[in-house]
Amino acid sequence: MGGRRISIQIKMMLLVAATTTLMISLLVYYNVNSLSNSVREAYVSQLNGITTAINAEYEESHSISKIQQVFDYIASKNQRILRLTLHGMQGQVLASTDRDLIGDLVTPEILDYLRRDLTVITRAEDGDDNVPKVRIYAPFKEDGNSIGAIELLLNSKDEVDLIAKRGWWIASVGVAVSLLYMVALMLIIRRLLVRPLMNLRSAAVSVRQGLPFTNIELNASQEINEVAEAFNGMVTQLEDRYRQLKQAQASLVRQEKMVALGQLVAGVAHEINTPVGVGVTAATYLREQTKLFGDNFRSGTMKKSHLEQYLAAAQETVEMLETNLGRASELIRSFKQVAVDQSNEAKRNFQVGRYIEEVLFSLRPSFRQTNLDVSVDYGEDVEIYNDPGVISQIVTNLVMNSMKHAYEPGEKGRLTFVMRANAGWATLEYRDDGKGMPQEIVDHIFDPFFTTKRGEGGTGLGLHIVYNLVSQSLRGNIECTSQVGQGSKFTIQFPTGQEDEYA
Ligand SMILES: Nc1ncnc2c1ncn2[C@@H]1O[C@H](COP(=O)(O)OP(=O)(O)OP(=O)(O)O)[C@@H](O)[C@H]1O
Numbered sequence: 001m002g003g004r005r006i007s008i009q010i011k012m013m014l015l016v017a018a019t020t021t022l023m024i025s026l027l028v029y030y031n032v033n034s035l036s037n038s039v040r041e042a043y044v045s046q047l048n049g050i051t052t053a054i055n056a057e058y059e060e061s062h063s064i065s066k067i068q069q070v071f072d073y074i075a076s077k078n079q080r081i082l083r084l085t086l087h088g089m090q091g092q093v094l095a096s097t098d099r100d101l102i103g104d105l106v107t108p109e110i111l112d113y114l115r116r117d118l119t120v121i122t123r124a125e126d127g128d129d130n131v132p133k134v135r136i137y138a139p140f141k142e143d144g145n146s147i148g149a150i151e152l153l154l155n156s157k158d159e160v161d162l163i164a165k166r167g168w169w170i171a172s173v174g175v176a177v178s179l180l181y182m183v184a185l186m187l188i189i190r191r192l193l194v195r196p197l198m199n200l201r202s203a204a205v206s207v208r209q210g211l212p213f214t215n216i217e218l219n220a221s222q223e224i225n226e227v228a229e230a231f232n233g234m235v236t237q238l239e240d241r242y243r244q245l246k247q248a249q250a251s252l253v254r255q256e257k258m259v260a261l262g263q264l265v266a267g268v269a270h271e272i273n274t275p276v277g278v279g280v281t282a283a284t285y286l287r288e289q290t291k292l293f294g295d296n297f298r299s300g301t302m303k304k305s306h307l308e309q310y311l312a313a314a315q316e317t318v319e320m321l322e323t324n325l326g327r328a329s330e331l332i333r334s335f336k337q338v339a340v341d342q343s344n345e346a347k348r349n350f351q352v353g354r355y356i357e358e359v360l361f362s363l364r365p366s367f368r369q370t371n372l373d374v375s376v377d378y379g380e381d382v383e384i385y386n387d388p389g390v391i392s393q394i395v396t397n398l399v400m401n402s403m404k405h406a407y408e409p410g411e412k413g414r415l416t417f418v419m420r421a422n423a424g425w426a427t428l429e430y431r432d433d434g435k436g437m438p439q440e441i442v443d444h445i446f447d448p449f450f451t452t453k454r455g456e457g458g459t460g461l462g463l464h465i466v467y468n469l470v471s472q473s474l475r476g477n478i479e480c481t482s483q484v485g486q487g488s489k490f491t492i493q494f495p496t497g498q499e500d501e502y503a
């Protein structure tokens with residue numbers, strides 16, 4: 001069915017309106033009809049009375065003028081009788097209260113009635129006076145044989161009015177009763193159907209919006225109560241499953257954390273091993289040189305060149321120690337960031353979109369030597385309660401990665417953040433239009449120590465930190481899609497509401 005759907009309520013109303021209209025019409029028709037029949041009977045019996053009287057008179061006197069007298073008498077006594085006429089078998093008028101008609105011939109239809117010996121009622125034209133009239137014919141008999149017909153022209157205004165009045169009255173009462181009936185029905189439908197359905201609907205809507213659910217209590221008819229119960233059951237089931245899923249997820253996260261921790265420790269050991277090893281070698285070398293220098297000094301064989309050689313070695317070793325210890329301490333600093341700081345102290349309410357703008361503003365110095373353009377589009381901003389440092393680290397890492405990995409020096413490029421919020425979740429999308437990466441790299445970019453820039457200042461911890469921040473601090477998820485030559489896209493989704501809603 002196309003187009004707009006009609007509500008149940010309106011459909012029922014239309015049905016009721018149609019049936020009551022039909023019923024009222026039938027009632028009016030039946031009543032008017034039976035009333036008309038009684039009126040006809042009354043007319044006929046009135047004429048029969050007159051006919052009997054005239055027949056008796058005629059059989060006694062055999063005088064038409066006597067009949068004329070009786071006609072005049074009856075008509076003068078009854079105002080509703082407009083005309084009384086006696087027709088002969090050939091249709092000629094023998095006597096009439098209207099003297100002008102005497103001797104006239106009448107219409108052939110009357111002859112037809114006469115021959116068939118019938119009592120007939122027909123409507124007469126209203127005429128100039130606009131008064132409704134009926135014409136009644138009855139056979140005029142002598143010794144049981146028809147010898148003519150008596151025609152009675154009667155003012156039927158009273159009966160016509162009565163019938164019309166009765167019809168209107170029944171119709172009005174019918175309409176009033178059916179209106180009452182419809183209002184009552186509407187209220188009943190409201191109570192039984194529409195209101196419970198609306199309650200169900202708003203419950204479904206609030207579940208969809210993720211609002212806390214309380215069982216629907218309907219005091220409605222059995223079928224609807226069953227639907228409500230089924231609905232309650234379904235939502236309870238869903239909530240249970242959701243809770244189980246959350247628990248499973250939490251334990252999975254714990255396990256994953258342990259695995260990640262193990263990997264991290266191995267990575268840390270491996271990474272630190274190099275600078276520390278170099279440092280140890282350098283220190284050993286310096287100790288040997290110092291011993292040599294001491295031996296020379298004590299044996300008195302020291303030359304100027306020995307001193308110069310030792311000074312050069314000491315200088316070189318210290319420099320080496322400095323760089324390698326510096327490297328080690330830098331590594332340790334980034335390891336510390338991996339263990340995401342979960343302190344509540346830095347948490348506050350802030351607008352994510354606005355905050356991203358601020359972070360990008362503070363990164364301006366890094367953009368100076370590049371040809372890159374960065375923008376943020378956040379439509380309707382979302383407010384969250386969290387440590388803004390989380391957002392700042394995520395944004396900084398993503399932007400710095402694009403700068404470092406996606407473009408050649410001086411290459412033109414466009415970096416965009418787009419944030420949208422819907423039904424308690426925010427989606428933050430970050431894109432660059434740089435080199436992109438093959439799938440083998442995309443599969444590992446969130447792993448700790450995964451870098452394609454080892455030895456060029458990359459530790460491979462940046463995106464691992466981002467991953468931890470998103471999943472632990474924001475309680476969301478991050479995904480990366482990329483193709484060589486097509487740039488990269490990072491999609492971050494996180495809840496914007498109270499984080500412990502279901503926990
Ligand atoms: N926008 C990007 N375009 C192309 N490659 C990227 C992009 N972002 C990350 N990568 C790739 O993912 C790898 C891992 O990134 P990650 O930030 O974890 O480490 P890193 O940048 O190499 O080192 P760190 O961030 O620790 O200094 C990078 O070495 C790089 O190969």
Ligand SMILES: [Mg+2]
Nearest residue numbers: 397401462463
């Ligand atoms: Mg990085």
